[in-house]
Amino acid sequence: MSLSERKTIDLEQGWDFMHKGITKLKNILEGLPEPQFSSEDYMMLYTTIYNMCTQKPPHDYSQQLYDKYRESFEEYILSTGLSDSFGNSFILSRFSQSSPSIMSLSERKTIDLEQGWDFMHKGITKLKNILEGLPEPQFSSEDYMMLYTTIYNMCTQKPPHDYSQQLYDKYRESFEEYILSTVLPSLREKHDEFMLRELVKRWANHKIMVRWLSRFFHYLDRYFIARRSLPALNEVGLTCFRDLVYKELNWNVRDAVISLIDQEREGEQIDRALLKNVLDIFVEIGMGQMDHYENKFEAVMLKDTSAYYSRKASNWILEDSCPDYMLKAEECLKREKDRVAHYLHSSSEPKLLEKVQHELLSVYANQLLEKEHSGCHALLRDDKVEDLSRMFRLFSKTPRGLDPISSIFKQHVTTEGMALVKLAEDAASNKKPDKKDIIGLQEQVFVRKVIDLHDKYLTYVNDCFQNHTLFHKALKEAFEIFCNKGVAGSSSAELLATFCDNILKKGGSEKLSDEAIEETLEKVVKLLAYISDKDLFAEFYRKKLARRLLFDKSANDDHERSILTKLKQQCGGQFTSKMEGMVTDLTLAKENQTSFEEYLSNNTADPGIDLTVTVLTTGFWPSYKSFDLNLPVEMASALLLFNSADRLSYSEIMTQLNLSDDDVIRLLHSLSCAKYKILNKEPNTKTISSTDYFEFNSKFTDKMRRIKIPLPPVDEKKKVIEDVDKDRRYAIDASIVRIMKSRKLLGYQHLVVECVEQLGRMFKPDVKAIKKRIEDLISRDYLERDKDNANMFKYLA
Template sequence: MVISQIKAMEEGWAIMEDGIAKVKNILEELESQFSSEEYMRLYTYPSRIFYKIYYVNPSLRDKHDEFMLRELVRRWSDHKVMVKWLSRFLSYLDRYFVVRKKIESVKDHGFSCFRDMAYGEVKHKAKDAVIALVNKEREGGQIDRALLKNVLDVFVEMGKGKIEFYTDDFEDAMLKDTAHYYSRKASQWIFQDSCPDYMLKVEECLKTEKNRVSHYLHSSSETKLLEQVENELLVVYANQLLEKETGCRALLRDDKVDELSRMYRLFHNIPKGLEEVAKIFKEHVHSEGLMAIQMIEDATFNKTEKAGGARGEHALMTTFIELHNKYSAYTTGCFCNNAVLHKALKQAFESFCNQVVCGTSNADHLASYCDYILKKGGSEKISDEAIDESMDKIVKLLAYISDKDLFAEFSRKKLSRRLLFDRNVNDDHERLFLTKLKQQCGGQCTSKMEGMVTDLALAKENQNQFHEYLINNNAAIPGMDLTVNVLTTGFWPTYKTCDLRLPAEMVKCVQVFKEHYEAKTKHRKLTWIYSLGTCSINGKFDSKTIELVVGTYQGAVLLLFNDAQRLSYSDIKTQLNFEDDDLMRVLHSLSCSKYKILKKDPDSKFVSPNDYFEFNSKFTDKMRRIRIPLPVVDDRKKVIQDVDNDRRYSIDAALVRIMKGRKILGHQQLILECVEMLSHMFKPDVKVIKKRIEDLLARDYLERDAENPNLYKYVA
């Protein structure tokens, strides 16, 4: 029985050897495919035979470099075909014996044999040969990419669905070699190339390595390979590259948009790569802003004008807007709206937009520039589209100014003058500005200004009613037309009042309107602000009659000379009940300015209490209607003082609101929350906050904790 089993095995193995020999010949194309009889013979006999094949050909050991790679690819391809045939021949074993014994299948065993005997022997040589060909290609040489693809597929296929063999036996060494290669290149390029040229080479290298992955490396290598290139070419030399003479500052200075875009593309992928770019960007924009400020201050000091004759504050704001347009385009275009670069731009503008220029805050300068634009728009020198665009730019610039409440107050003062004195004011433009300002700063900022615009609209209705009253009551004012604007005190800025003794002609006007207004309402009190009034007076000079457009104060002084040829300073002051500072301004405008309606004795450029005045009948002018302005009073200090007072109230309200919600809060936390709550309108001074806390403690809105004095409690 044993002898027959051995004989059967020997016969079966002989048949298998013949079959294996024929498989080899088929692979070598020396014979044709198996016939049906041969296939069935091979399938039937080896039902109990175990095979083991060692597929190591001496040609693999003897060949080197590219020749060895080709032989490896060929042998692996042949081996897969042989394993396929053997799997068919021994399929009975796979179905029964392998399953019962829980051992490797024929196919897996054939694969293991190649991996352990053939691949294991040549993998190091293959790795070195592939890396050598990769470096050859990097240096511009021609290589067989298809061969490398096939070789690396062998590395991948050894993992049977996993890439651990590819990673361990090839990729790790390839990445290390890549790092060495580009480290050598970077050390040469950083000294011999300009920043733009260096970046071009880096971009080309990254593109080449990415293509290399698509042609023959495994896709999983792409991220790791590019990281190696970026690390050696960019991370290691980032500061040195950006600080080059031809580096980031030079690109910003020379407006090299394409190069800046390339810089962003390269540096935004590396860890913290944009931080140094953002730092340089911020410093550059900051220096540009300081340069603009210095030019305006120098021009002011030298009493010269810049920007086509525009006033210095207008030129400064125009420059700021141009800078913002330019560098905003950089952040959205070159820097792809990156948050790090946007933050750098914001910090740069905040740094110089909040500086004092020529003794005045930029909140005031921006309000004056806005006033200038709206006046031009009212006179139709600027289109509606241009006004809309200008307002957008102004509001964007306002975002960087911390004292938004100060801007709002200066804007309110200037709006009042436009509404009251500018006949060309455009209501649509004014409302457009208030809408944009409201979006930026909130409704609290614009509520008073919106009330002012509404007041002027209502004033027109009141004026029509007044005219009807004059007609219906036969209360016409002889020789005079009267227009009165009734304003709501809470909306408008505070103006200086004067108990002026009006000339008889003006007294009649006031009495008639007062009767009309009191008949309409009895719950409101009229307070006359003569400093805001204007009047037109016909001056009958020797040469011709000239219409003089003057303020109420000026008109009152001129009307005195209907009854007197010569009056002293003290006579005018007594008759009209003027204060000295107001009277000197009025008399200076009428006797020392361009339009000398009054002659002053003695003749000088200044008004003194000892002067005498008389009507200048010899005055003449080529115009038949002239406007005589009063000298401008600088009320900036008063505006700032009013804003400071309002800030104290705002701080009090914020502190109470916080404590009402929190009930108990520590000192530092209360200050931090107060600063955060108010920062959208102004940056509160911590010292002032502390004083307001003490005041609230004194007024029993808050109380200190008995055990912890730094803890406050809200008193309901």
């Protein structure tokens, strides 16, 4: 094993070598033919033990070697007996004679300081010559042993001949003399990259010199230095280089390194290995601390980095489009990471990237994002997915860098949504006057476009913006703005309910596969999350569900249950309880009908008519107002025709009634053009023509229960809204009572806040409505005002 290298020796390998030496010694003691030990043999055995005891854990085998030392004696004594071992002391003299030197290892003569140092100085001079490349033979094991033994003897002589302190001082002086006479002059005459190469060479030589001299003087480390708590030999050697070389040249070295880094940033080829070696000196010179690297090099390098990229960014922001600028910024960050990987210390990476990100992104964030034809608005408008992803990656690493992007995203989505609302309004305004109260194709198209818009930008959030909560929040707020806008007098809640009805009923305009229906319903439920008046949607949906179920218009029972499950997950069990009850009622009704038919079949009973009975739970189903119509026979006969047909022409009605033209015209005019429109006419004019078509007005309603003439239709929406308002009053009452029952005493403002929080999931209660309900509860002795403070309320049990 070379003294200039330290390879890890495992226990088995090392002891195998030592055992061979011990066996040789035993053979010599037993008189067996063996060559005498040479100085090189001794040195190899000693060095093996030394290396095995000074390796880093878990490869420090000191304890194991200590045990094997004892075992070697025990094994020899037990195997050969005690008597023979005392007659072989001649081996010691033979062993000592094998080391021809000026100081025998078996003899101890007093060595004075001048004589001993003269011998050591020759060895140190030889080492210097080798480092300088001068012709010198390499150190042999015998040379090393002689130098080590000289130090050992000079340190273990009895006072006043113990020269430990003097040798410790001369150890330092040896480095100082070499650096001042040889190292510094060679560095001072070189500049820039040549100086760096010379520095790397001199530092490598210096570490070799420290390693060798530390071994020569090793006895000082083990005893003298340990007892005096002095700096170790290795530390002294490195400190000399730091104090004499590093302190003088570190500014020049730093500037040369930064100059090479800037050259590389400009696209020039540089010697990265050289920079790595130089920067390692900054780290190693700190001897375990990063102060020298961070304060003497890194701080200035970071400042230079900021200045460099500040100059670049000021030009790029004027010359390049937003996508091109981001490509350059991303490439710069990638290259800076590459520099860290190749020659900068790993601890510099976050600091370096922060400087680059600040100069390239943070400083020009607003200008970059707001670029007229290529900024964030343009990227969203032109669906530049890759550029948007890059924008997110870059700005997600800067402090609050995503805030302006999410704000622009919200603004863009809101603008597109409001444009859809305006298109739907314009289409509704062009609709025929007689059809304005009916939600038609344009409104259905509007809902479909809103769903598509949500799909598109939800994909952006998940993919481009990596599912970041800030963009989910922006998307939610944007959709809440335009999803709660009415279209053509219809609320978003009604539009969504009608859209679902169109999908789920037989013969709807949406012709979709089962998978597409499920997917669409899932998307509708997601949109419902943005609607503030969810209770209004629930009531509209319930009424339309009732028609589908009672008139057997539902296309698929599984789809009906599926959307109720989705609504339940989104809004809670209370939201869908009535609807689920309605579906259950119809399921039970079908089972009862099947049982009834089986009964009739089994008992050969024939009632003579087809009888179907549906038992409904009153609380689940919407109620409808009934009317008693007092009509002439002709009008009643005309209305009865619509039991078998949804739409009839003028000629069909006249033929079936067998009346004259004048009678039919007067009859139909009363039913469709007078004050009360029992029939809807197409076209909607005030005169009856032979080409007209008529439909029964299913929305007919009136305030009066008994009427003699058909009454004009009252918009079903009005009743729904009235019913919802009534339910809201009950919900507010219940919420106030629950809160006051738990609190007993509460101020007006706190009561209002808690009430809004409780009811916010279903609707946004109006503060005035809450105040009215409080007054009503006071009048009904549920609450009372505090006598001392009118804004405090007490709960009355």
